[in-house]
Amino acid sequence: xxxxxxxxxxxxxxxxxxxxxxxxxxxxxxxxxxxxxxxxxxxxxxxxxxxxxxxxxxxxxxxxxxxxxxxxxxxxxxxxxxxxxxxxxxxxxxxxxxxxxxxxxxxxxxxxxx
Amino acid sequence: xxxxxxxxxxxxxxxxxxxxxxxxxxxxxxxxxxxxxxxxxxxxxxxxxxxxxxxxxxxxxxxxxxxxxxxxxxxxxxxxxxxxxxxxxxxxxxxxxxxxxxxxxxxxxxxxx
Numbered sequence: 001x002x003x004x005x006x007x008x009x010x011x012x013x014x015x016x017x018x019x020x021x022x023x024x025x026x027x028x029x030x031x032x033x034x035x036x037x038x039x040x041x042x043x044x045x046x047x048x049x050x051x052x053x054x055x056x057x058x059x060x061x062x063x064x065x066x067x068x069x070x071x072x073x074x075x076x077x078x079x080x081x082x083x084x085x086x087x088x089x090x091x092x093x094x095x096x097x098x099x100x101x102x103x104x105x106x107x108x109x110x111x112x113x114x
Numbered sequence: 115x116x117x118x119x120x121x122x123x124x125x126x127x128x129x130x131x132x133x134x135x136x137x138x139x140x141x142x143x144x145x146x147x148x149x150x151x152x153x154x155x156x157x158x159x160x161x162x163x164x165x166x167x168x169x170x171x172x173x174x175x176x177x178x179x180x181x182x183x184x185x186x187x188x189x190x191x192x193x194x195x196x197x198x199x200x201x202x203x204x205x206x207x208x209x210x211x212x213x214x215x216x217x218x219x220x221x222x223x224x225x226x227x
Contacts, residue, residue, distance in 0.1 A: 004156075006156075009154060032213060036218075042221075043218040043219055043220045044157075044204065044218040046215050046216075049215065090156060094212045100145065100208075100211055100212045100214070101162070101172075102147070102159075102216055104156040104157040104158075105156050106154055106155055106156040107154075107157075
């Protein structure tokens with residue numbers, strides 16, 4: 001079945017550590033890719049998106065993600081996290097040959113300790 | 115300010131008592147969707163609408179109904195709620211197509227006892 005997989009369900013790290021969250025998808029066609037963030041008690045907000053062009057995309061708050069087509073991956077990175085990055089992070093995919101259904105991964109809960 | 119507004123934010127109800135969660139967007143978006151968020155399962159689509167009077171089932175539609183009589187509103191109806199519908203619900207809207215960002219409401223935390 002077509003799916004979006006996020007490798008880690010929970011990540012705990014200290015401030016200033018580097019963060020990398022994995023995301024893989026199993027769709028065979030062309031996809032558009034997104035990372036959303038959900039801060040505690042809040043709604044989902046877009047961190048960054050990839051539609052085409054440079055596979056390394058930069059988003060808000062110092063986050064970036066790299067699309068590797070051969071690996072069906074779209075991993076999220078941040079070189080140095082802050083306590084305020086504590087949140088749940090969702091990878092999402094849209095098949096470009098579909099009507100535009102947004103398919104989400106299960107999410108990764110990130111806790112940054114002071 | 116562009117926004118998606120859901121009401122109520124929190125709701126506790128009893129099994130079988132019909133309820134409606136409202137969703138309204140002010141961006142004139144054609145696409146609207148409802149998701150439920152459960153731990154370890156991420157967001158799963160319940161229903162979606164591609165325009166007024168055009169709705170279709172998502173991945174987990176059982177026990178839910180929707181309507182789209184106006185472009186801005188997309189209410190979610192639980193005719194006979196059950197405890198397994200206890201969840202966090204999000205409404206989202208966006209422009210048609212695949213190169214568009216979804217905007218989410220603040221969420222409705224529903225508890226069915």
